[in-house]
Amino acid sequence: MPKVNGIGWSDSTGRKLMDYDEMIRVEYTMAFGAMRKWPKWAYPDFCLFELNAGSGKTNGGDGTALIALRAALDARIPIRAWLFEKNSANADELERHVAKLGFDSERVWVVRGDHNQTAPAIAAELKRLHGAVYGVVVADPTKMELPTDIIHLLAHAPIKSRIDVFAYAQPGTIKRVRIVWGGGRFMESLRAVGLPLILLRQPHGQAQWTWAVLTRWAGYPELRKIGFRRVGTPEGDALVERLDSTIEEWRADHQSVLPFDLSDPIEAMPSIYGTLDFSPSVPSCSNGHGAAVNDAESEHPAMPITFGIHPGEDLTCPRT
Numbered sequence: 001m002p003k004v005n006g007i008g009w010s011d012s013t014g015r016k017l018m019d020y021d022e023m024i025r026v027e028y029t030m031a032f033g034a035m036r037k038w039p040k041w042a043y044p045d046f047c048l049f050e051l052n053a054g055s056g057k058t059n060g061g062d063g064t065a066l067i068a069l070r071a072a073l074d075a076r077i078p079i080r081a082w083l084f085e086k087n088s089a090n091a092d093e094l095e096r097h098v099a100k101l102g103f104d105s106e107r108v109w110v111v112r113g114d115h116n117q118t119a120p121a122i123a124a125e126l127k128r129l130h131g132a133v134y135g136v137v138v139a140d141p142t143k144m145e146l147p148t149d150i151i152h153l154l155a156h157a158p159i160k161s162r163i164d165v166f167a168y169a170q171p172g173t174i175k176r177v178r179i180v181w182g183g184g185r186f187m188e189s190l191r192a193v194g195l196p197l198i199l200l201r202q203p204h205g206q207a208q209w210t211w212a213v214l215t216r217w218a219g220y221p222e223l224r225k226i227g228f229r230r231v232g233t234p235e236g237d238a239l240v241e242r243l244d245s246t247i248e249e250w251r252a253d254h255q256s257v258l259p260f261d262l263s264d265p266i267e268a269m270p271s272i273y274g275t276l277d278f279s280p281s282v283p284s285c286s287n288g289h290g291a292a293v294n295d296a297e298s299e300h301p302a303m304p305i306t307f308g309i310h311p312g313e314d315l316t317c318p319r320t
């Protein structure tokens with residue numbers, strides 16, 4: 001896999017980024033619908049945390065951070081973004097791209113350094129928020145392991161968190177490493193984040209690259225058209241087995257032939273569901289997806305939120 005400053009790309013990268021573009025647009029649609037439905041109780045900005053932001057570019061095209069910022073401009077959703085990046089050359093380049101898009105550093109902050117060190121102070125600031133905070137934590141690590149502790153910390157930091165998680169991972173590699181050297185399972189790392197609903201995208205390539213969406217929203221769209229399945233449905237559970245078990249483990253559990261060909265992970269998933277789906281190409285923010293949020297929002301009185309994007313700073317965010 002070619003790499004520049006820790007950012008690599010492979011045959012799976014194009015699909016990763018195309019899918020991410022859909023995922024983040026759907027997320028904005030859902031969140032913005034809810035934020036506008038309960039404007040008095042929602043924190044006025046969508047909060048984006050990119051734990052592995054990169055330089056903004058991958059193999060000449062936009063990477064996840066720029067995709068998310070451009071999509072926010074298209075959706076006209078007010079956002080605050082924390083773009084974590086430990087490589088200083090990448091961070092420099094990312095700052096230039098962010099400025100070109102017209103965001104200032106109060107709204108979009110390139111957080112330099114290791115997110116394990118920088119995220120806890122930001123999570124502490126998030127705890128001071130009293131409104132329902134909509135947002136997403138995005139993990140796209142260089143390493144095989146997901147940074148589960150940091151994902152958990154940010155996703156649960158606000159008292160009334162509505163923060164989802166997008167995690168890009170390679171369960172095929174995790175599985176191989178577990179068999180040879182021991183180690184945890186992919187699904188264990190997702191469950192450790194502590195969000196009840198998990199969607200998994202069908203894997204791509206030998207490493208079984210996949211996106212996982214973790215959310216509290218029971219009505220989250222399944223994103224079937226880009227290959228997601230919901231864990232807890234027959235198809236989703238079959239996908240869990242495929243991502244988490246080796247062929248030998250599967251045979252030991254089922255004493256039967258495989259229902260899919262593990263050597264061809266792209267085409268392997270049988271479709272036993274119909275084609276009913278929420279289309280992910282959703283331009284409107286008032287299309288009813290906000291109705292999936294069924295909180296008792298009125299528990300929280302309207303109160304001004306003061307919140308610094310940089311730890312230690314105070315910034316009053318008037319409600320709109």
Ligand SMILES: C[S@@+](CC[C@H](N)C(=O)[O-])C[C@H]1O[C@@H](n2cnc3c(N)ncnc32)[C@H](O)[C@@H]1O
Nearest residue numbers: 006052053054058063064085086087114115140
């Ligand atoms: C796979 S690349 C991410 C690419 C980016 N998401 C994109 O789509 O262009 C991983 C990035 O995470 C950064 N990184 C790795 N570990 C990190 C850490 N602990 N804290 C902050 N950044 C980290 C690397 O420097 C690298 O730029």
